[in-house]
Amino acid sequence: MLGKANIDRKSERRSVVIAEIIEAAWRVASVEGLSNITLRDVAWTVGMQAPSLYSYFDSKHAIYDAMFAQGCREYLAQAEELALTGEPVSDLKIGMRFFMRFCTENPVRYELLFQRTIPGFEPTPESYALAVQILADLRDRLHRIGVTDPADLDLFTAIGTGLTDQQISNDPGGDRWARLTDNAAEMYYAYVTRQSEGKQS
Structure with missing residues (x-):
């Protein structure tokens, strides 16, 4: 039961981070232009290192x-x-x-x-x-x-x-x-x- 609760919390946290990344991407696009989004800028906006972004989006x-x-x-x-x-x-x-x-x-x-x-x-x-x-x-x-x-x-x-x-x-x-x-x-x-x-x- 405890294990399931931990998994649910991890899944919920992952969903929250994904939503934050998407929102950050929209913000970057609104400033830099849609085709000029970079993973580095998105990562910086959301407060993480660019390599960490690959745990959520592979490209x-x-x-x-x-x-x-x-x-x-x-x-x-x-x-x-x-x-x-x-x-x-x-x-x-x-x-x-x-x-x-x-x-x-x-x-x-x-x-x-x-x-x-x-x-x-x-x-x-x-x-x-x-x-x-x-x-x-x-x-x-x-x-x-x-x-x-x-x-x-x-x-x-x-x-x-x-x-x-x-x-x-x-x-x-x-x-x-x-x-x-x-x-x-x-x-x-x-x-x-x-x-x-x-x-x-």
């Missing part, structure tokens, strides 16, 4: 993978809390506003989750499955409002990331492109509705 890409998984889980959890109305245009606006807010509140997280800027990095299958779930959830939400063409899903994601890229790149901290999300949602729904009606006629 920098392993840290990126943990960050990727954490970011995906945060996205899924927040998306689950969205108060959707069932009205198509309203729900599209809610979804676009959420995506813009989620991405602009942490541009480094956006870069890791939705862009490919780290040479050689590929998320593990377990972490990538979370990203697949994000897209699957979006597909389901679009299906519920009658948007079923895969090309229209691609268009929706392109609009969202396009506006977000512009906002982060050209007006960080502002709302020049963020305030266009409602207009984009209305235009998008008008387009897909017109396309659907054209196919039926």
